[in-house]
Amino acid sequence: MATKDKKEPQQKQVKSKEAKDKLNTAGVGKEEDFSEWYTNVITRSEMIDYYDISGCYVLRPWSYNIWEQIQAFFDAEIKKLGVQNAYFPLLVSEKALTTEKDHIEGFAPEVAWVTKSGQSQLSEPVAIRPTSETIMYPAYAKWIRSHRDLPLKLNQWVNVVRWEFKHAVPFLRSREFLWQEGHTVFSTKEEADKEVFQILRLYKRVYEELLAVPMIEGLKSEKEKFAGGLYTSTIEGFIPTNGRGIQAATSHCLGQNFSKMFNIEFEDDKGGKSLAWQNSWGITTRTIGVMVMVHGDDNGLVLPPRVAPIQAVVVPLYFSGSDNSVVDKRSEEVVQLLKDAGIRAHLDARPGYSPRDKFQQWELKGVPIRIEIGPKDIEKNCVMICRRDNREKSSVADASLVQTISETLQAIQANLLARATKTRNESITPITQWPEFVPTLDKRHLVLAPWCEVPECEDGVKKRSNEESLKNKDESEKGFRLTGAAKSLCIPLNPAELRDLPAITAETCCFACERKAKKWTLFGRSY
Template identity: 55%
Template sequence: MAGGKGDKPANANKSNAAANPSKGRKKETGLGLTNTKDGNFGEWYSEVVTNGEMIEYYNISGCYILRPWAMSIWEIMQVNIHAEIKKMKIKTCYFPLFVSNNVLQKEKDHIQGFAPEVAWVTRSGDSELEIPIAIRPTSETVMYPYFSKWIRGHRDLPLKLNQWCNVVRWEFSNPTPFIRSREFLWQEGHTAFATKEEADTEVVEILELYRRLYEEYLAVPVVKGKKSEMEKFAGGLYTTSVEAFIPHSGRGVQGATSHCLGQNFAKMFEIKFEDEKGEKAMVWQNSWAYSTRTIGVMVMVHGDDKGLVLPPKVAGVQVIVIHLPYSDADVDALVNASLETVKALCDVGIRAEADLRENYKPGWKYAHWEMKGVPLRIEIGPRDIAKNQVCVARRDNGKKIDIPMDDLVDKVKGLLDDVQQNMFEVAKQKRDACVQVIKTWDEFIVALAQKKLILAPWCDEEEVEKDVKTKTKGETGAAKTLCSPFEQPELPKGTLCFASGKPAKKWTYWGRSY
């Protein structure tokens, strides 16, 4: 992946820091990043996810250890999304990790799209397997032979299943933690309906759920739209997605997808049902998923030169309490005040902790928790106790405010809401500033060089898209369609495609992507 950071030894950042001890480091703490977000985005990102204790590099390229700080974010998203999925009467299941070669090959168009990334098990101990077994890159071919067994009549429909699992895709491009890894965690839904109308309705409902995940939880603005025929899910009828954009790298990110599979898989796996008239019919199917890529997008959008900046809704720790044991201070009183503050917050559901470690000074703790992106820091010193107050610092903008203890809970709740909303608004302003509307090829090339998110009139022809990719291919990757937004700007009569000069049919976002 051009523009991102690939694998490297786990101690690489430490060696960089040793070579440049003053670069980016805070003298009083020894903490800090050796790269800036503006200076070297790929190196900065790698440092943030490691120094922020989200991942650890593993000894197999493209695989990463997800540390508790990252898993807490994933778990919070999982709990909230799972609750929404349950409301839609979708049942939880689990299918095996392995899939036989004959089943995988059954849907030719589908497997052709994944073939380069499929990992195979070929040995058991010292013995060669007679027939290699694939590790799932996605679960359509794993699940659908059993859909055909379970669906017989219209009363068996809709069949709506979801599983939380891992998948393996043996990426050949530079792997990047969360964004492109060879094994990742995800949620994948698979559903079957009697009619296309039902399937179409669910596609839109799921995509809106994913928009909410990004915008309301991760504070990341996204565009809902439809993928081109060239970029759609292999073997599907059409693909919709939520697309994010990373201003610092000038790249789009496919945030999550909701596919209408049509009847293609139903025909291949003979998923038929008897309708109310007693006639045989094929089901209409959907599949949809989001993955731990969401965490990487969040880091890229919000992180700064101090490290992570976590939206309160997904932060495993929303408030960190740090006492200030100045000379002659009553340390026991400070510790007790810290613990009482944490309890008051936790009692109302706020995720709060106290850092009571005695072997680190307050300045070090400030830098440490800023690196980890905790939304609010509460400082309690002798003067605060005397005034029956606390001092609260925001991670998103660094502002500080004194809060009376009597108002603690309500004020902290309000601040967390303010941080969440401000992070989204700032991210949206930065994303919107990168959008460039163009109408000609020359304008397109200029905007692409400026790392813009390009909105252009397009004739919607696959050969034209292929030609654009060919003409823009370079060291940093080729430009391609990201999506055609559902909310289409007005397309004046006579508007021509920026690339072909033919009549334009729609507005489409273009750019380089991860």
């Protein structure tokens, strides 16, 4: 899905009520043109702004605040596991970057190089980190001498640059993005294996507990795993509007490959020399884009309360002939009451904007609860609240306001996850034979199929699915043409959680070839 690098007109330039209403919403239906809808929502809600370098974007406070919520949660959790934060340089030498050939081959087309300083050519070009294994591991080789130096568990919150030449999509695919990258070292494979899945479960919690987006835990195929690693675990999401899967976060066991290349060895407890076992793991600002795509609607963002910068916005309603100062005072009291209870509340008392304008703008920005306070509400000792997730309105007595708002925020969070999980589950279809594959994908579904795990078979799946989908392309599917190659997304760790599936037996054949099937595997078109 490509997005258009365009500037939105300023509010003051919009004169007609119809044009203003259009600007205060997504401007196009989510099902009508998904690409334009996404572009409009993230720009009009003030999540991003465009930059004069293609594929790079400004993260405005509305989105960066969400990233801070993710940072705070994840950082606290990894510190419970003994992980410490550090910082390593942005630049990496060509010699270090090419030390591990299989690893760099996976990133080579995306590496950005610095070749000049002022008007002078550098004697040796240096790369801007696409990832930090080759930056960090020479230091690890110096620091680790004995089994007493292990485990070593470091993480850094940084930016990386990958010079993508595919269509840029803000948050999902950009040339510079923010992430955390953990790089850990152990004396045994058992320790490394344990941590891989500890981190994977934390990533799943980020999406499900904070962003209300359901995830599937699994392992990547040999062709899809991290270049140079032993194996890759992953959580996979689903975008129902276009039926595509999306890799949400990964946790890799690197094995001993990098320790061989960078000579990370230690004296074990028996006096011998051993190579270290290593992991790396990361989650990025892609999280925000996935959340937007899953929950947003034709009116804009729908933010889960746990990450919403503002959880409740108070809008005072004024009436001619009434004492508006009373409304202002009560609105300020309500905001302070909510803040004192730990709720992120905001008062919108901006002059020159009608209540309708304010309602639309806060809906566009996805604020979970809107609180309306007018003279009649004050007389009745109540307020009117409106939920963003289902737009239900109700009157709430002042005496129970804090409790009701707190409970409603919890209800919205739970509803968003339940709704997204139901949609995801209904969009996963088990198949057993190839003729069912592309037609199922064309329904905007993911596929669970018995698979042989042979790399050549996966190559065939990509090639055949691409050829068939192009032949069947429907030009009327504006905004999300259901074409393109499908690939394995993951081998689910718990496929029975997704569907009631028969066991793989000696007689079970791969859905795509005549080989014996090994595992139920999730396939789909993906970002």
